[in-house]
Every structure is written in C-alpha cells, then in structure tokens.
Amino acid sequence: MTQRSDVKDQAKDILEETLDREAVIVLSRISEEMQLLFLAHPDPEADKVKEIVTGFFLESGKSEQFIDDWIQTSEEYSRTRGLSHPDQPKAMLSDFGVFRFMSFLKDKGLTDEQITIVLTGAVQQAATHQR
Numbered sequence: 507m508t509q510r511s512d513v514k515d516q517a518k519d520i521l522e523e524t525l526d527r528e529a530v531i532v533l534s535r536i537s538e539e540m541q542l543l544f545l546a547h548p549d550p551e552a553d554k555v556k557e558i559v560t561g562f563f564l565e566s567g568k569s570e571q572f573i574d575d576w577i578q579t580s581e582e583y584s585r586t587r588g589l590s591h592p593d594q595p596k597a598m599l600s601d602f603g604v605f606r607f608m609s610f611l612k613d614k615g616l617t618d619e620q621i622t623i624v625l626t627g628a629v630q631q632a633a634t635h636q637r
Contacts, residue, residue, distance in 0.1 A: 517627025520620045529614055536610065540603040547599065555595045559602050576605070 521530070547554060556577055563573045580601045584594040604625065611621045 513623060514627045514630055517624045517631075520616065520624055524616055524620070525614060529610075532610060533607065536603070536606050540599075540606070543599060543603075549592075550595045550599060552595045552598070555598045555602075559598070562602070562606075 521533075525533070543558065547558075550558075559577060559580075560573050563576065568576075577598070580598045581594065583601065584597040587597070589597050607625065607628075608621055611624060616624070
C-alpha cells in the first residue's frame with residue numbers, strides 16, 4: 507500500500523516541479539475532453555474511433571501517414587493484449603487519451619521515466635476513485 511502512495515506522491519511532485527499553471531489547465535482539459543468522449547461513445551464502433559482520432563490528428567497538423575501508422579499500431583497493440591474485437595475500439599480510444607497526455611508531457615520536457623511515473627500515478631488515482 508505504501509508503494510502505491512509513493513507513486514502517486516512522486517507523480518504529484520513531478521507535475522508540481524515541472525509544469526506551470528497553464529500546463530496543468532491543459533492537462534485538465536485533455537482529461538475532460540477524454541471523459542466526454544467516453545461518455546458520448548461508451549461502446550464505440552471502430553470506424554467512429556478512427557474518425558475521432560483522425561480528426562484530432564488532422565487538426566494538430568499530423569500527416570495522413572502518421573495517422574495511419576498510429577491507428578495501425580493501436581489496433582495491433584489491442585490484439586496483442588488479447589482484447590476481443592468489440593473491446594478494441596474502446597482500447598483505441600483509451601490509447602488515444604494516453605497518447606495525448608504523453609505527447610503533452612513530452613512537449614513540456616518531461617523524461618520518459620517521469621512520464622511513466624505520472625501515468626502510473628494517474629492510473630492508481632483513477633483506480634482509487636472508482637472504488
């Protein structure tokens with residue numbers, strides 16, 4: 507149990523030390539947007555998720571090749587995790603949220619190790635709130 511708190515505390519410390527108020531607001535906005543997407547699409551079809559992901563990446567200036575590669579990688583990752591076909595679109599939407607968080611944190615200068623700690627802390631925090 508102590509280890510769980512340690513990771514959440516480490517994640518909080520990293521965010522407080524490396525991000526300014528504006529960055530915290532952006533992270534909150536990403537979280538809210540992803541929650542709204544999951545609420546609007548609790549059991550999304552693969553085509554709908556691909557449409558959401560493609561639209562976001564096009565607005566962000568990503569190439570069609572990047573988008574195709576991202577979708578293909580997410581699909582392959584879902585299959586390697588052994589997810590059933592109906593669960594794969596939800597997993598892709600979840601991967602999309604994680605990607606958005608990771609990309610933002612990377613842009614803010616966090617290391618891969620710091621990002622891993624922050625994401626682990628966020629997962630543990632979410633698991634605590636779901637109980």
